[in-house]
Amino acid sequence: MSSQYTFTGQFTFSIDSKNRINIPAPLRKQFSKKDKKTFVVTRGIDQCAWIYPISEWNFIQNELTQLSSLSKTNRIFLRNHLRHANILKFDSQGRFVLPQSLINYSSIDKDVTIIGVLNKIEIWNPNLLRKVDQSDEIDDQSYEELSERVNI
């Protein structure tokens, strides 16, 4: 099952003194009536924050409910995935406050780079993103593997 969301593009905005970040209009406009203004911010796997529209998140969450807490691995996994997830709404101006824990995690200072990545939105410290850009080149071998699964 594929997502209704196809976020793309990159934007550089600023975070204000109250830790508010504006969601770029092109991305915000995609939010469906059903999801209107509601989304989940959480830790990305890389050093950034991830935003999922609530319906996307519910899909992920649904999978997680299948895991029994009798298994230790499951408990750790669930805890660490859910504890950083904040359900938020953006205000009438299209902004939301990024929780302090995520500001710390992603080393966000004053400016943020916001990237659309299909079903999610990433929030980066611009400097960090630049660094990751340079060091995280995809090697040829990995490209070969990708090519077998994605045809672009």
Add this chain to the structure above:
Amino acid sequence: MSSQYTFTGQFTFSIDSKNRINIPAPLRKQFSKKDKKTFVVTRGIDQCAWIYPISEWNFIQNELTQLSSLSKTNRIFLRNHLRHANILKFDSQGRFVLPQSLINYSSIDKDVTIIGVLNKIEIWNPNLLRKVDQSDEIDDQSYEELSERVNI
């Protein structure tokens, strides 16, 4: 069948001189009218306390009745899960008193970290949680197994 509850997020609160703990508003708001203010606190499998809204607990109890007491494992498991379960309500300010036995079990002192984990809420000693965090890394093998069951 999946739960109506989808607790997420992490909060650090304090426990007061009367052993009262506040349930964070975002979590408390999820309590349904039917369950209003009623829940079960019991021992977590890890060194923490677990909170289930009463309807969730009833559901779990139902599952537990399926376990035959002919099995020794089942007997021990049932005993340890049921004997420490306290049915409580939170007061008009949204607090409840954590029973002394659970304070001892989870080594709670002054501050508590409260985590939403889908159908339950966990109460931790912040220091203990940090320790568990570091020691309980999920190994690659386990991740592999998880990946076959959960697609996120």
Add this chain to the structure above:
DNA sequence: TAAGATAAGTGGTTAATAGTGGGTTAAATT
């Protein structure tokens, strides 16, 4: 192309709520 109109991004103020502390009364226990 210029001017007006609309929307987007940013900043600040006010009002509501959440978290915390303590006290008083009712209940329970010894």
Add this chain to the structure above:
DNA sequence: AATTTAACCCACTATTAACCACTTATCTTA
């Protein structure tokens, strides 16, 4: 009956969320 425990109520403070206002950019239309 006295002491302790638990439920209930009231109050303060800090944080958060809702509201308002301004500037800059973009789009539209003459």
